[in-house]
Amino acid sequence: MRRGRGLHAAGAGPERYQGYGRGLRGISLAVLQALEDGLEKADADPSVKAVMICGENGKFSAGADIRGFSSPNRQGPSLAALVSLIESSKKPVVAAIEGIALGGGLEVALGCHYRVAHVKARMGLPEVTLGLLPGAEGTQRLPRLIGVPAALDMITTGKHISAHEALKLGLVDEVVEANTVEAAMHLANQVIGQPLGPRRLSLRPVPPLPDTDGFLRAARLRVRERARGCLAPELCVQAVRAATELPFSAGVRRERELFVELLSSGQARALQYAFFAERAVRRWSAPGGAASHGAAPRPLRSAAVIGLGTMGRGIVTCLVKANIPVVALEQNLEYLNVGRKAVMLLLEREAKKMEQDAQALDFHNPARLQFTVDFDLLRDVDLVIEAVFEDMALKKEIFHKLSRICKPEALLCTNTSALDIDEIASATSRPEQVIGTHFFSPAHVMRLLEIIYGRHTSPTAIATAMQLARALRKVGVVVGNCFGFVGNRMMFPYVEQAVFLLEEGSRPEEVDQVLEDFGFKIGPFRMSDLAGLDVGWRSRQGQGLTGPSVPAGTPARQRLGRRYSPLPDLLCESGRFGQKSGTGWYRYERAGGRTATPDPGVHSLLAQYRHTHGIRPRHIDQEEILERCLFALINEGFAILAEGIAAGPEHLDVIYINGYGWPRHRGGPMFYAATVGLPRVLARLQHHSQAHPDVPGLRPSAFLEKLVAMGNPPLKEWMSYLSQQSPRL
Numbered sequence: 001m002r003r004g005r006g007l008h009a010a011g012a013g014p015e016r017y018q019g020y021g022r023g024l025r026g027i028s029l030a031v032l033q034a035l036e037d038g039l040e041k042a043d044a045d046p047s048v049k050a051v052m053i054c055g056e057n058g059k060f061s062a063g064a065d066i067r068g069f070s071s072p073n074r075q076g077p078s079l080a081a082l083v084s085l086i087e088s089s090k091k092p093v094v095a096a097i098e099g100i101a102l103g104g105g106l107e108v109a110l111g112c113h114y115r116v117a118h119v120k121a122r123m124g125l126p127e128v129t130l131g132l133l134p135g136a137e138g139t140q141r142l143p144r145l146i147g148v149p150a151a152l153d154m155i156t157t158g159k160h161i162s163a164h165e166a167l168k169l170g171l172v173d174e175v176v177e178a179n180t181v182e183a184a185m186h187l188a189n190q191v192i193g194q195p196l197g198p199r200r201l202s203l204r205p206v207p208p209l210p211d212t213d214g215f216l217r218a219a220r221l222r223v224r225e226r227a228r229g230c231l232a233p234e235l236c237v238q239a240v241r242a243a244t245e246l247p248f249s250a251g252v253r254r255e256r257e258l259f260v261e262l263l264s265s266g267q268a269r270a271l272q273y274a275f276f277a278e279r280a281v282r283r284w285s286a287p288g289g290a291a292s293h294g295a296a297p298r299p300l301r302s303a304a305v306i307g308l309g310t311m312g313r314g315i316v317t318c319l320v321k322a323n324i325p326v327v328a329l330e331q332n333l334e335y336l337n338v339g340r341k342a343v344m345l346l347l348e349r350e351a352k353k354m355e356q357d358a359q360a361l362d363f364h365n366p367a368r369l370q371f372t373v374d375f376d377l378l379r380d381v382d383l384v385i386e387a388v389f390e391d392m393a394l395k396k397e398i399f400h401k402l403s404r405i406c407k408p409e410a411l412l413c414t415n416t417s418a419l420d421i422d423e424i425a426s427a428t429s430r431p432e433q434v435i436g437t438h439f440f441s442p443a444h445v446m447r448l449l450e451i452i453y454g455r456h457t458s459p460t461a462i463a464t465a466m467q468l469a470r471a472l473r474k475v476g477v478v479v480g481n482c483f484g485f486v487g488n489r490m491m492f493p494y495v496e497q498a499v500f501l502l503e504e505g506s507r508p509e510e511v512d513q514v515l516e517d518f519g520f521k522i523g524p525f526r527m528s529d530l531a532g533l534d535v536g537w538r539s540r541q542g543q544g545l546t547g548p549s550v551p552a553g554t555p556a557r558q559r560l561g562r563r564y565s566p567l568p569d570l571l572c573e574s575g576r577f578g579q580k581s582g583t584g585w586y587r588y589e590r591a592g593g594r595t596a597t598p599d600p601g602v603h604s605l606l607a608q609y610r611h612t613h614g615i616r617p618r619h620i621d622q623e624e625i626l627e628r629c630l631f632a633l634i635n636e637g638f639a640i641l642a643e644g645i646a647a648g649p650e651h652l653d654v655i656y657i658n659g660y661g662w663p664r665h666r667g668g669p670m671f672y673a674a675t676v677g678l679p680r681v682l683a684r685l686q687h688h689s690q691a692h693p694d695v696p697g698l699r700p701s702a703f704l705e706k707l708v709a710m711g712n713p714p715l716k717e718w719m720s721y722l723s724q725q726s727p728r729l
């Protein structure tokens, strides 16, 4: 056996070169160079009859180094040239795919003449999720290998597929359960001397479809609709179209042009920022210097969920899917039966979606999922998630009970979207074990888990909650305790501006349209209708902003010396609660309907309202709608950072991308602010604040002013400009 650097090569018989491979960090220039050198050496060495390429540490490759894309001094061999070099080798080249083959890694495998995959390997072209396309000739080779529909699906979604799926598609030649490298060497030895022409994908035609043009046109429309302004999926379709219309070399040139267009679009930078931000937020810090690197989580072997309303049902479903045995508790048998039925329905649906893994859910087994009204069954669980109504008194009563019943080390979580964690913790004898876990609805679908530590929450409790997020396949973001935490606190001024815009002349559908065109999944009014207008109404009543507790003589459009809009209250008073009641800011086909239609009833209510309050309606353009809603939200983000409620702008961005439908290709609100330029954000806030001096949400945050005064530093430096790190972090 001879060892070199760059690749494994199988000679005739058991001889082989062995060498390099890099795992997760991506294909670096050094790796490319080593592969090129190794291939040339193998081609020149008559004793080498075949070549085998594999990765190191059981991973073929995670693709190109993503950080390298934004590097201005990228030089050296290109991945595309290397793939061509592999393909043109005079000796058969076999890829041994273990672990993962993603992006450029899979493109390298496509250059090989044969591919052998381990049964647990996953493959994919995730470039589209980074705002790019497979730019090392992948858009030209893959359709030639597996046909246009399957290739387009992989390239435009970036999804990872299993080895079995890859075998079905013809992406790999063999799937093995044992040693992949040995199997690849065996195959290499078998194919020595066989003609390579038919194995060179660049020489193959793209398998024709009955109507390729029609198929691609329909695909383009579908992708455009789904992409909400994100360029990459559509350009991926164009690249695949080139494969169907042009000879290979011209298709490659077209792929290159489209790749360069994407690389310089700004969206690629935003999406790559989002990729790293989601990984950065796994590292957390908390008061007193506690941080992720020094805190170990407790084991999570069993859990309980209290309350089987919408949130509780979704949370039970996530836990079952994560293979964590659950006790689901309700206050009485009637609610328990309703909750049980709903949970079972959700689980049946999830099992159907998961297909071959459904057996693993095993949710009819009482050892894995138990429904009860008996608190005593919570005695031994490692974790309790309380998911009852947003009612402080009720939550405190439950936590008091929990601290009497649960074992001392059990983690006590409250699923609240705004309430004070410290007050809830004060009802227990162990506040260090109490933590907020803010799930987003539907809890079994949404990726975000906002994790809120209180004054006494221990580092172990935070680490365990982060571990929970990982187990549930969610993105956990650790934040401090304040009203609305991070996500909802930033949402309040955004929605407030949207409602003020209605007072001044806009219609709900106009405001929604502007924000949906920006890329939000749904605008603020559609979102409020979906969530239920009564939720906010109850909260405002609780805060004394509306209802009988408002002192007589309070001006209708003012509270606590600042502008207030009673419009959402008026809607609720007239029974408009959103989708659930069939009317809200929109009209729906029935109570519980989902199709929003602009409602003339709301238009006349607005006209009447403006008349009553002497407001002369004006035309409000798209720019003003965008600026007032988005900059108010961003402004609150700066206040949150200055108060130390979050450790950095990445945390806010990850929360918004994963929990609030912020368009990922815009990188999150704080990244967007950096893109627009902080001086402009400040100037426009100053402008709007002057026009609306009674709206504190438009008054620029002192931290934003400071950053502008310091010369608009890059986002990654912002936190270093806080005069003292917050008392909370």
Ligand SMILES: CC/C=C/CC(=O)SCCNC(=O)CCNC(=O)[C@H](O)C(C)(C)COP(=O)(O)OP(=O)(O)OC[C@H]1O[C@@H](n2cnc3c(N)ncnc32)[C@H](O)[C@@H]1OP(=O)(O)O
Pocket (backbone or CB within 6 Å): 024, 025, 026, 027, 062, 063, 064, 065, 066, 067, 079, 080, 100, 102, 103, 104, 105, 126, 127, 130, 134, 135, 136, 276, 279, 280
């Ligand atoms: C013309 C040339 C075109 C080339 C196209 C490409 O190849 S683009 C790149 C395509 N590849 C990808 O998009 C893969 C991205 N990575 C992942 O999806 C996941 O990391 C993973 C490989 C599935 C592994 O997931 P897991 O959860 O196990 O680990 P992490 O995500 O936490 O990753 C560990 C650390 O590795 C870093 N990392 C992973 N992939 C890359 C990469 N391609 N480039 C650079 N860095 C990468 C990741 O950031 C983690 O780093 P930390 O510092 O530990 O946070």
